[in-house]
Amino acid sequence: MARARNIKPGFFSNDELVELPFEVRLLFIGLWTIADREGRLEDRPKKIKMEIFPADSVDCEQALTMLAASGFIERYEVGGKRYIQVVNWGKHQNPHIKEAASTIPAPGQAPEIPVQVPDSVPAPAQALVPALDFPVPAPDEAPPSQEQAGLIPDSGSLIPDTPTRIPDVMIPGEPALAATSHLLNATTGEENPRPVQLAILLRKTYGMTVTSNHADVIEMVRLAVSDQEIAEAVEVFGMKKPGDKPNAGYILGMIRTAREQAAKAAAAAAGKPAGPAMPTQAAAEWWNCIEGIKAKAAELSLVWKEGEGELFMSFKVRVFKRAGEGPWRQQLLRETECDEAMHARILAFFYPSEQEAA
Structure with missing residues (x-):
């Protein structure tokens, strides 16, 4: 059943999200409306397509793969069934208080299996317990607490600012899969x-x-x-x-x-x-090595003022500006995206305003 969800203005300017194709971003929004109150849903690409793109030709399997590779969703399997978890769901969504509780297990959660109890215990007392390695208590014994069982006590919501996937670790006796994951x-x-x-x-x-x-x-x-x-x-x-x-x-x-x-x-x-x-x-591609940049500088009558303390990066920017528009400029701008201040200075140096240029 589709549900009303929140969408914040920051969605449209997310620097990682904008690199994804338009239909993948639209699919991401659509997933919110069919996910349960914990941001989980069944990983069934054909069904998801019919829910979100019933009249469009969209490869939902490929789109889901791109969202997972970019870290916006997690695709996982529990008990032989495939599910999707929307990452950071609790930070951006506030489900209605009357919305039904999730019936989908969280990533990494053990599947629930029925446990046989003695005949003397009434049938309604039979319950589902996680398939963990600790003995099932006798009817007259108190069951182990969640802390004793090694579980995180129920909190009623997702843990804030916590990744949904536990990082790959080495398990004794198991092969290291992280290198090929x-x-x-x-x-x-x-x-x-x-x-x-x-x-x-x-x-x-x-x-x-x-x-x-x-x-x-x-x-x-x-x-x-x-x-x-x-x-x-x-x-x-x-x-x-x-x-x-x-x-x-x-x-x-x-x-x-x-x-x-x-x-x-x-x-x-x-x-x-x-x-x-x-x-x-x-x-x-001369702009990808120091010698190539130096050769281009000589061709453009530019000199690296190394003796005056000029950094090679400053020299490189001057060469790229004198060389005019080209892939060297765009590559440098991409390389400096992680440093907003430097990126802004280089951008302004490459493309000054009309007033500055005059």
């Missing part, structure tokens, strides 16, 4: 599309705020960037900038530079010049 769909077991794999890997393993259709993710797919290349680039970044958080654009630039250097080394080992006879994508 981005490759397969958590519910269907099928292989995720490569953009989804990269988005999940960058978000969950390295904490980058990207989605499957982020420009840098799409470029990584185009260049066939491997998981190992990303891991090595992040490791090098950590050594160069300890304590800093990498972003996808910067890591992509490092991978391009590493490929260019590897191509030059291979050419040198083979006794061949790494010039025009061996063009590479990275070499053609």
